[in-house]
Amino acid sequence: MDMTTQIDASNDCAGVSSLLNRVGDKWTVQVVVALQDDARRFNEIKRRVAGISQQMLTRTLKSLERDGLVERCVRPTTPPQVEYRLTELGRSLSKPVKELAEWAISHRAAIRDNQVRYDTNR
Amino acid sequence: MDMTTQIDASNDCAGVSSLLNRVGDKWTVQVVVALQDDARRFNEIKRRVAGISQQMLTRTLKSLERDGLVERCVRPTTPPQVEYRLTELGRSLSKPVKELAEWAISHRAAIRDNQVRYDTNR
């Protein structure tokens, strides 16, 4: 990919922002990470994503499914089993997301310092 | 960067999510893009970011400044001139953001199709 590409604000940014808005909500990334290796069941995901409510997990999975990033697979047993797994599209998204994650992790301290400095000088 | 790195949901995701939440708000990316080449003045940015209100531009710039991603430079002329420019940290962020942007642009159509399909089967 050409890293020198200039992003055209007027044409592309709306779409990019909406994706970032989508993927930047409180839970989406954590759910995707919980699914990065294997397919998982509802409560399995819930256990892996600390602090999420059933409500928010349901909503998050549903919109991920709507975007085609996650596949839902129902097995009509009793009790019913529902498995979620990343689609190919979902896995492809996790690459750039991981890069952003790496950035966040390596600059987290610097940002915190900047914030503290800003807040105290204020 | 090692692309096989596994992200640890419990330890890293909160921080990553908060960054994504930060950078994924409605205007941040567009403002950063507007500043990618040169330092710009307030109304110059406002003109380049279609649809943003002064209020939201003010807030966005302020939190970018707080995070140390943008530098604010006041020139005490009359009328006053205020210039904003990306810091080194801000420029370093634009790399992973651009990758995400490229992803968004190249898969935008697929996602839209998935959404339409999901909504009609519903």
Added chain:
DNA sequence: CGGGATCCAGTAGGATACTG
């Protein structure tokens, strides 16, 4: 020109109870 101060609406997110 570059904002600050208010006010207001819409939505994201959370708690809880209930269900097939």
Added chain:
DNA sequence: CAGTATCCTACTGGATCCCG
């Protein structure tokens, strides 16, 4: 187990007016 249904709160984003 895997959700749905309500209700509520807080924050995001927008509009408007004012100021040095």
